[in-house]
Amino acid sequence: MRNLDKFMQGVFMVSALLSVMAIILISVFVFAGGLPFIAEYGLGNFLLGEKWTPSNNPAAFGILPMIIGSVSVTLGAVVIGVPIGVLTAVFMAEYCPPKLYKILKPAVNLMAAIPSIVYGFFALQVIVPFMRNLFGGTGMNMITVMLLLSVMILPTIIGMSEAAIRSVPKSYYYGSLALGATHDRSVMKVSLLAAKSGIFSSIILGIGRAIGETMAVVLVAGNQPRIPDSLTQGVRTLTTNIVLEMSYATGRHREALIATAVVLFGFILLINGVFMLIKRKEVTK
Incomplete structure (x- = not known):
């Protein structure tokens, strides 16, 4: 019974860690892919820009x-x-x-x-x-x-x-x-x-x-x-x-x-x- 308790405790721990790792991986993917663009384009231009014309030259991403x-x-x-x-x-x-x-x-x-x-x-x-x-x-x-x-x-x-x-x-x-x-x-x-x-x-x-x-x-x-x-x-x-x-x-x-x-x-x-x-x-x- 004690071995079973330890095994189930390990299962619960792994499940919790997988959930946390999933959130971390999603956050890393999103922020690593988006923050460089925001830094390059400008936070103010990105958040406050009123035009979204990605196909124009120059493109606008407001x-x-x-x-x-x-x-x-x-x-x-x-x-x-x-x-x-x-x-x-x-x-x-x-x-x-x-x-x-x-x-x-x-x-x-x-x-x-x-x-x-x-x-x-x-x-x-x-x-x-x-x-x-x-x-x-x-x-x-x-x-x-x-x-x-x-x-x-x-x-x-x-x-x-x-x-x-x-x-x-x-x-x-x-x-x-x-x-x-x-x-x-x-x-x-x-x-x-x-x-x-x-x-x-x-x-x-x-x-x-x-x-x-x-x-x-x-x-x-x-x-x-x-x-x-x-x-x-x-x-x-x-x-x-x-x-x-x-x-x-x-x-x-x-x-x-x-x-x-x-x-x-x-x-x-x-x-x-x-x-x-x-x-x-x-x-x-």
Whole structure:
């Protein structure tokens, strides 16, 4: 039995080391391929440049339109998706009848398992024609992307928020009732506030999902590498910029795309850093 324990301990250790090594190798590949280009082209020119014309002579590799596009559609998705997701989690945790819960919970889990390309095809067939009739143009615009991403982040927000609400001790809720508060007030003013750390963590992960989404966005964004003047214009994000051009890019063009991945990787690291700080504060409470 002792030998088996040592063997399993070794297996767990190797698994953990492989995970860490994978992250290290990915980081080394991305930064080693992108940082030299950024240093050569200039960080300000790269981040603040408004023109992306890799085929011109001289070529321009400004990714400001893609940064604005990624941040804008992500914020729009959060504004739409977070209230719906949190309120759905509250309903499932505190109001949902058991029979209905048996249907809703698997449905939410199924949403998380649907491939992103399926979401994109759904938006292409349903949301894009609706936007075309409503605003004109092609229907592939920022609002379409925001609606699509808001749906895609719902499983993350609902699942984590519900777990956070259920983890709140019931004594908080019953104590509020004992003081004369109604069920609704006890849920919204006590249980929900007590679970705010976990809910905020779900929002951070939802932001990470939205800003890193590629295949669904590329179908409905319009993919125009310029700063949009309105929400009804097409947009190109950092992820779609990479996936659209990497297949044929060579030389400095390819280096610029890898440098774009460095910027995207930086956003993801920032989001995960915020998430870790929130979890650390939650543990120390």
